[in-house]
Amino acid sequence: MKQKSHVGRSMTLLAALGVAGALVGVPAATAEQENQAVPPPAAGLEWGECPEGVEVAPKQLQCATVPVPLDYNDPDGEQIEIMISKLPSLNPDKRRGVLLTNPGGPGGTGLDQPRFLADQGIPASVLDSYDIIGMDTRGVGHSTPVGCGFTIDGEYRMNIPPYAVDEAAVDERAGVVERAAEQCLTSDDSAHLRQISTANMARDLDQIRAALGEEKASFLGYSYGSGLGAAYASMFPETTDRVVLDSNIGDTHLNEEGLRRYGQGMEQTFPDFANWAAARHEAYGLGSTPEEVRETYFSLAESLDENPVETIDGVLFRQATFGSLYNERSYASLAQIWQSLKVGDVASAETMLAETAPEVTAIDNALTVFLATTCNDVEWSEDVQTYKDNVAADREEFPLFGAAAANILPCAYWDAPLEEPVQVNTDGPENVLVLQNDRDPVTPIDGGKSINEKFGDRSKLVSVDGSGHGVYVLGGNACALNITTKFLLDGTMPDQDVACEAS
Known part of the structure; x- marks a missing residue:
């Protein structure tokens, strides 16, 4: 389901790989002390053409590499590269x-984000x-890359946990993810893997700022990028300028x-599709009311659980539906797939699922x-019993997808983190604008409310009566677009939290 939006990268990865993101680091004060000890790279980067495959036309991007420490506790030790891109100011x-x-x-890559x-x-x-700056963050793509050796046909091929129909399914998944964790932690890249964290990515951001010769840098991050931006603003409050956190995971991790x-x-988001489909029942035959459309979902999912x-199977059907709620433009394709399955046209459903699947060429790197x-x-x-209990509880409370979201990840078998999670830092400038749709399948409204509350006086929340994943530019809401653009241009923050009406 490759949608050319920030969904087209982070969320393209969502349906096949996993969603949102994470962060970690030391509490803010300690992080600042450590970062002050790291000499910044010399300003004056060598800009040139971007690597083959990076989408640059018709607006030409330039690319460069920035050296950063693999381990910020050893700043003079091994260095890795972060590749960045630049769309220079038009004026x-x-x-x-x-x-x-x-x-x-x-x-996922962010080089073509500008x-x-x-x-x-x-x-x-x-x-x-602004010069708009994109990048492949630590470990990704054209930066110094890492991989565990995962393949698209391997046992572990997606980061979104599969829907667990019962406790036995959780046990089965536990075996898969334990082997995936072992594969990573014994790989040739294991030492590099231990240094991939949101805290280190935030440190990399400040190194990039310094390499660009800027005293301060602004930031615009979507989905997992909201967590990275929250860490960046917390660890480097004096060198961040204007920070926009869009579609929020709710914390720094x-x-x-x-x-x-x-x-x-x-x-929260499914009713928007159900209403859409019910209004088009004569075309797709999925139900003449939202309630009937919901029943069609359960009927198809349970039938595919029993008879793939x-x-x-039921896992793929649920994940395809979940991923299609990211953007209302996906509703028609989803309705086609449901309709084909409902009438037994499996070949057409398979073809359409293949066409809407993410185009992830670097599956190992992205998963890793x-x-x-x-x-x-x-x-x-x-x-494992904790996950079984959570799956059972969420299957009851959130029957559409809860038994997937609560299922076990390889993180259960990972080595302990090297640092404590980054704590949101309320001591800093009032420079954090939080954007959030009221209905978002992967980062629901509670995530936006949570990070806004954690930042206290430093932030304001702009919530939108809208559906899907992504607000600024991508969502099309006039109110949110105007507020965010004004903030980026002259630093004007709303006097209070704003609820934007649908537009």
Whole structure:
């Protein structure tokens, strides 16, 4: 389900790999002390053409590499590379600085994010005001990459846990994820994997800022990027300028609570699709009321649990539905798939699922970085029974997807994190704008409320009466677009939290 939006990277990874992201690091004060001891790279980067495969036309991107320490506790030790891209200001006379961007993940490339945002219609005034900076974060793609050796046909091939129909399914998954964790922790890249965390990515951001020769840097991050931005603003409050956190995971890291919110998010967002499909019942035949559409979902899912057809089972059906709620433009394709399954046309359903599947060429790298970041950021429960209990509870409370979101990850078998999670730092400038749709399948509204509350006086929440994943530029809401653009241009924050009406 490759949608050209920030969903097209972080969320493309969502349906096949995993969602949102994670973060970790030391508490803010300690982090600042450590970071002050790291000499910044010399300003003056060598810009050139971006690697083959990075989408640059028609707006030409430039690329460069920034050396950073593998281990910030050993700043003079092994160095790794972070590749960054730049879409230069369209009007240097109006340029005010740099806007660092992150499309989410973690695990997907962000090098073409500047060009993507330009193509999506980010206001020209923003393009005038900033050099837009993209990057492959630590461990990803054209930066110094890592991999556990995962393959698309292997036992472990997605980071979103499968829907667990019963306790036996949790036990079965526990075996799979334990072997996946062992595969990573004994791989040739294991030493590098231990240093992939959101705290280190935030440190990398500040190294990039210094390498660009800027005293401060602004930041725009979606989904997992909201957690990275929250860590960046917490660890480096004096060198962050204007920070926009869009579609929020609720903290500086993804933990069991955050992952389980996927179940809540699907329950809150699914009615939008159900209403859409019910209004088109004569075309698709999925139910003439939202309630009937919901029943069709359960009927198809349970039938596929008991009798999988070809490559389609209940797990894939639920995940395809979940991923299609990211954007209303996916509703018609989802309805086609349901309709084909409902009438027994399996071949057509398989073809359509294949066409909407994410195009992830670097499956090993994407899976690995997601796991390393998520598992290194915070300690996860090691008790399989805890996951069984959570699955049972969420299957009851969030029947659409709860038994997937609460299922076990390789993090249960990962080594303990090297650091404590980054604590949100309330001591800093009022420079954090939080954007959130009221109905979002993967980062529900509670995530936006949570991070806004944690930042206290430093932030304001802009909530939107809208559905899907992504607000600024991607969501199309006029109120949120205007507020965010004004904030990026002149630093104006709303006097209070704002609830934007649908538009």
